[in-house]
Amino acid sequence: SQQGEEDPQALSIQEGENATMNCSYKTSINNLQWYRQNSGRGLVHLILIRSNEREKHSGRLRVTLDTSKKSSSLLITASRAADTASYFCATDDEDTDKLIFGTGTRLQVFP
Amino acid sequence: DGGITQSPKYLFRKEGQNVTLSCEQNLNHDAMYWYRQDPGQGLRLIYYSQIVNDFQKGDIAEGYSVSREKKESFPLTVTSAQKNPTAFYLCASSIVGTGKAFFGQGTRLTVV
Numbered sequence: 001s002q003q004g005e006e007d008p009q010a011l012s013i014q015e016g017e018n019a020t021m022n023c024s025y026k027t028s029i030n031n032l033q034w035y036r037q038n039s040g041r042g043l044v045h046l047i048l049i050r051s052n053e054r055e056k057h058s059g060r061l062r063v064t065l066d067t068s069k070k071s072s073s074l075l076i077t078a079s080r081a082a083d084t085a086s087y088f089c090a091t092d093d094e095d096t097d098k099l100i101f102g103t104g105t106r107l108q109v110f111p
Numbered sequence: 112d113g114g115i116t117q118s119p120k121y122l123f124r125k126e127g128q129n130v131t132l133s134c135e136q137n138l139n140h141d142a143m144y145w146y147r148q149d150p151g152q153g154l155r156l157i158y159y160s161q162i163v164n165d166f167q168k169g170d171i172a173e174g175y176s177v178s179r180e181k182k183e184s185f186p187l188t189v190t191s192a193q194k195n196p197t198a199f200y201l202c203a204s205s206i207v208g209t210g211k212a213f214f215g216q217g218t219r220l221t222v223v
Contacts, residue, residue, distance in 0.1 A: 006153075031210045042117075042201060042214035043154075088153060092210035097161060098169065099144060099205070099212055103153035 004102035006089060012108045019076040021105040023089030024069075030092040032065055034074050037086045037104075046087075047074075051094075079109045114138065117202050117215035124196075124222050132187045132218045134202035143185035144203040144212065147171060154201060160185055161207050189220065196222045 004025035013019055025032070031050045035043040049056045049065045049072070056063045062075040076083055089102040115136040124130045134143065142161045146154040146169075156169030160179040174193025179185055185204075189196045199219050203212040 030208070033210055033212075035212075035214075040199070040217070040219075042216045043203075043212075045211050045213070048211055090210075090212070096167075097142070097207060098156060098159060098167075099203070099210065100156060101146070101154040106151075 006102040010106045021074045023072045025091045028094040033090045035088045081111045115215045122220045127191045136204040140204035141207045142205045145187045146201045148199045
């Protein structure tokens with residue numbers, strides 16, 4: 001399987017704390033993206049980082065990409081209870097243009 | 112409103128029956144995807160299509176079939192050959208080369 005992996009599988013924090021999730025992937029990529037999924041719903045795109053970028057910010061989100069290690073991290077700063085969801089990384093394969101998702105991190109933010 | 116629509120939201124079928132899940136988009140996207148999600152798991156790619164009348168197998172295509180006769184539509188048929196079809200099915204579309212995908216709200220299929 002080409003599916004990437006994320007860790008941790010689950011993360012519980014208090015409101016106001018930062019949450020960090022990591023993603024590893026297997027193939028050469030055009031870009032890497034992070035998505036959010038509320039329980040039982042579709043996924044919503046959060047942020048995209050291209051293979052020639054190392055860091056990107058969007059509001060309270062910070063994404064890093066290390067193509068030499070085939071890994072990425074998503075940092076959510078000053079978390080809120082509304083951030084409770086599952087977060088997935090996805091890679092756009094350089095050769096096939098397949099969009100391959102990781103296994104996801106379930107984030108619980110307690111008020 | 113522009114978007115991607117999956118129907119129905121819930122589907123129940125008897126074992127051994129084929130069932131077709133609908134996915135329609137009005138975003139003018141060339142690429143469309145079908146994923147399967149099992150409880151507490153990530154998304155696994157079933158089929159994808161980058162252009163009308165062409166599609167490729169993903170990681171778990173066995174027991175599934177698709178068609179892409181129109182740009183807007185990418186229906187998925189779950190056949191009786193699929194050993195464990197009960198799952199949450201997600202359809203997505205994107206502009207080829209941009210990566211950013213837009214998802215439907217999913218169809219939860221239960222086979223009894």
